[in-house]
Amino acid sequence: MKSLVIVESPAKAKTISKILGKDFTVKASVGHVKDLPVKEMGIDIEKDFTPSYMVIPGKEAVIRELKKAAKEADTVYLAPDPDREGEAIAWHIAEEIKGKAKKVYRVTFNEITKTAVREAIKHPGEIDVMKVDAQQARRVLDRLVGYELSPLLWRKVRRGLSAGRVQSVAVRLIVDREREIGAFVQEEYWSINAEFEGSNKPAFWAKLSKYRGEKAEIKNADSAGAAAAEIRGSRFALSRIEKKKKKRNPAPPFTTSTLQQEASRKLRFTAKKTMMVAQQLYEGIELGEEGAVGLITYMRTDSLRIAAEAQQAAREYIGTTYGKEYVPEKPPVYKSKASAQEAHEAVRPTYLSNGPETVRHYLNKDQLALYRLIWNRFIASQMAPAELEQTTFEISCDTENCKGGAVFRASGSVVKFQGFMALYTESTDEVIDEGEAILPHLKEGEGLTLLNLQPRQHFTQPPPRYTEATLVKALEEKGIGRPSTYAAILSTIQDRKYVHKAEGKFSPTELGTVVNDFLVDRFRELMDVSFTANMEEDLDHIEDGKKKWVKIVKDFYRPFHEKLSEAAAVKGKVKPEDIATEETCENCGKPMVIRWGRHGRFMACTGFPDCKTTKPLEGEGQAKEPETTEEKCPKCGSPMVVRSGRFGKFIACSQYPTCKTTKAVSTGIKCPVDGGDVVERRSKRGKFWGCSNYPKCTFVSWYKPVPEPCPKCGAVFLAEKWDKAGNVTHICLNKECGHKAEVRKEEPAAG
Numbered sequence: 001m002k003s004l005v006i007v008e009s010p011a012k013a014k015t016i017s018k019i020l021g022k023d024f025t026v027k028a029s030v031g032h033v034k035d036l037p038v039k040e041m042g043i044d045i046e047k048d049f050t051p052s053y054m055v056i057p058g059k060e061a062v063i064r065e066l067k068k069a070a071k072e073a074d075t076v077y078l079a080p081d082p083d084r085e086g087e088a089i090a091w092h093i094a095e096e097i098k099g100k101a102k103k104v105y106r107v108t109f110n111e112i113t114k115t116a117v118r119e120a121i122k123h124p125g126e127i128d129v130m131k132v133d134a135q136q137a138r139r140v141l142d143r144l145v146g147y148e149l150s151p152l153l154w155r156k157v158r159r160g161l162s163a164g165r166v167q168s169v170a171v172r173l174i175v176d177r178e179r180e181i182g183a184f185v186q187e188e189y190w191s192i193n194a195e196f197e198g199s200n201k202p203a204f205w206a207k208l209s210k211y212r213g214e215k216a217e218i219k220n221a222d223s224a225g226a227a228a229a230e231i232r233g234s235r236f237a238l239s240r241i242e243k244k245k246k247k248r249n250p251a252p253p254f255t256t257s258t259l260q261q262e263a264s265r266k267l268r269f270t271a272k273k274t275m276m277v278a279q280q281l282y283e284g285i286e287l288g289e290e291g292a293v294g295l296i297t298y299m300r301t302d303s304l305r306i307a308a309e310a311q312q313a314a315r316e317y318i319g320t321t322y323g324k325e326y327v328p329e330k331p332p333v334y335k336s337k338a339s340a341q342e343a344h345e346a347v348r349p350t351y352l353s354n355g356p357e358t359v360r361h362y363l364n365k366d367q368l369a370l371y372r373l374i375w376n377r378f379i380a381s382q383m384a385p386a387e388l389e390q391t392t393f394e395i396s397c398d399t400e401n402c403k404g405g406a407v408f409r410a411s412g413s414v415v416k417f418q419g420f421m422a423l424y425t426e427s428t429d430e431v432i433d434e435g436e437a438i439l440p441h442l443k444e445g446e447g448l449t450l451l452n453l454q455p456r457q458h459f460t461q462p463p464p465r466y467t468e469a470t471l472v473k474a475l476e477e478k479g480i481g482r483p484s485t486y487a488a489i490l491s492t493i494q495d496r497k498y499v500h501k502a503e504g505k506f507s508p509t510e511l512g513t514v515v516n517d518f519l520v521d522r523f524r525e526l527m528d529v530s531f532t533a534n535m536e537e538d539l540d541h542i543e544d545g546k547k548k549w550v551k552i553v554k555d556f557y558r559p560f561h562e563k564l565s566e567a568a569a570v571k572g573k574v575k576p577e578d579i580a581t582e583e584t585c586e587n588c589g590k591p592m593v594i595r596w597g598r599h600g601r602f603m604a605c606t607g608f609p610d611c612k613t614t615k616p617l618e619g620e621g622q623a624k625e626p627e628t629t630e631e632k633c634p635k636c637g638s639p640m641v642v643r644s645g646r647f648g649k650f651i652a653c654s655q656y657p658t659c660k661t662t663k664a665v666s667t668g669i670k671c672p673v674d675g676g677d678v679v680e681r682r683s684k685r686g687k688f689w690g691c692s693n694y695p696k697c698t699f700v701s702w703y704k705p706v707p708e709p710c711p712k713c714g715a716v717f718l719a720e721k722w723d724k725a726g727n728v729t730h731i732c733l734n735k736e737c738g739h740k741a742e743v744r745k746e747e748p749a750a751g
Helices: 010-020 060-072 084-096 114-122 129-156 167-183 221-232 256-267 271-283 308-321 356-362 365-381 468-477 486-495 510-522 529-544 549-569
Strands: 003-007 024-028 075-078 103-106 188-197 204-211 236-248 386-397 406-417 447-459 499-502 505-508 579-584 591-597 600-605 614-616 627-632 639-645 648-653 662-664 666-670 677-683 686-691 704-706 718-722 728-732 740-744
Touching: 003 010, 003 060, 010 024, 010 114, 010 271, 024 060, 060 084, 075 084, 084 103, 084 129, 129 510, 129 529, 129 549, 167 468, 167 486, 167 505, 167 510, 167 529, 188 221, 188 406, 204 221, 204 386, 221 406, 221 447, 236 406, 256 271, 256 365, 256 468, 256 486, 271 365, 271 486, 308 365, 356 365, 468 486, 486 499, 505 510, 510 549, 529 549, 662 677
Parallel strands: 003 024, 003 075, 075 103
Antiparallel strands: 188 204, 188 447, 204 406, 236 386, 236 447, 386 406, 499 505, 579 591, 591 600, 600 614, 627 639, 639 648, 648 662, 666 677, 677 686, 704 718, 718 728, 728 740
């Protein structure tokens, strides 16, 4: 008889089936097979919070298939993911196939490779009941909060709302940050930057650090002007040169949190997208004749541990690829936080023979980008530190001409040995302005010429709004949630319309603020960050066997239920106050106010309910008037207008939908192939420019056209290419010409 292996994903089943061969049957449960009922709480509070699990609707056929396969197998191996959710899936499957199989084992592996899977099958274990209890405790707590608190929000705020034990605290972080920004008082300050030249070039910029013997703190324009006037007529000398050698250590390999943060910064991936793509890489990618291969280790982890074999393979790869000097004397050891599950490893590639360039033809764009990020981070984490030499110039003015003296400082770093920086450097969320510059070779004490002096006005800045990266970082630092929940938290608070994201930054909606303030007022402990973090620790202690799940739930529920009863007894609804206006009702003459409703703000008569006059608030829910053009529709003669669609702006007849004439927006430049109009278009890859006569003419440019002929070959136009530094180059679109000319280079910031 064949052995049966049950996993939760069809993709994972496919990969494992190829590894184990014909003696094994591999089936997928397609996620959870049982859960709490949808239309009722499903928890018996009087009987120690006993949950009533039922087969998830639609999973009946899956369970019948698993039971049949288990009956035909001699041994069953339950192999869902190695975390609490995976343990719960294994437990529920075991309950369903009980009595159908002779032997049922639990197997786990951190990576889906031949070695790991076969080793797990050789040494099977039992279902970890304590891990199941921890998952069950979280599920029960979340169900209690959701099912008892959400109806209260329906009565007190509006119908259709829901609350979550962890998500509500995440919303609070965003609301609190928005209030910090609103309360921030901006203060003016000035800096003075000077450009100097010595006996050797290049010239360099330095920043005023001391003025009249004290730290330079210039508050206004008058003080800045006076200081600049005093400094401008002085003589300067390089009074001190300080050189320091520093070592910069590589960042550790990825955990779930740092992977989501770095993918957000470098790839602009949402946390949800990062985990979806990582799951694909973990479960297996078809690599031609080699078949399906898991390319990375398990991606839900907070451990920084690396297997000794993986470290040794990385050291050999680094020595071969970069040289022996890039291999550290000892393999680096990174310390995980106290609550980390050390049974897992950090996120890393499974086989170093499958480099990004080797497998790129088998991956889509997103898979390749994330795999390359994981690969580079892991290899860099095992490389030698970078060695830098930091040089600091201290420039002083002649005290005879400069009253009290002025001291400028300039810093520059020279990389003496790249180390891990040859491959990878970590991104940051903060804007770092260290005044780093390329400094010339000068001698201490030599005179300097002042070339330029620039006083600059600045204002203190409020704390920034959270991005996906900084919010995940804050959740991890404050102990809210765990690796498997970060992506779900971010998705849920957006789906519920409690926050919205604009330009990559979170801000609370009015609904989110109202719900948050109500919950903070009535359920202060539930909304407390430290309370939520302590609850996460309690769940960890359940998994460790140090605490019992029923007691944890009971200790939480009693005070929570009392607060719930108190809040329900308070009469009236919670909503923002009306905003008075100078407008009067056109029907009854009473004042109009701005009220808050289910779909946002609107204008309403204060005579309600006798007068029910309402109208939309200007700019709220109203479509903008389309921009008119001088063109006439070739079909009906009506004016053509500029509209916006999913692929950008286009020109359409103003009589739509009666007349559906449309055309692309022209750039005013003629196509170099057939003389048609060059128009702007959009695709999944982004913005591009093409001929209006498509598909007859297939001319395409991914760079913005410039209405200038090529100075070398006279082609119809050039294209404008920008790089990340903001430099602009004109390139000729005639492939036989190849003309390139840099037309603008960004000037380095002073100081």
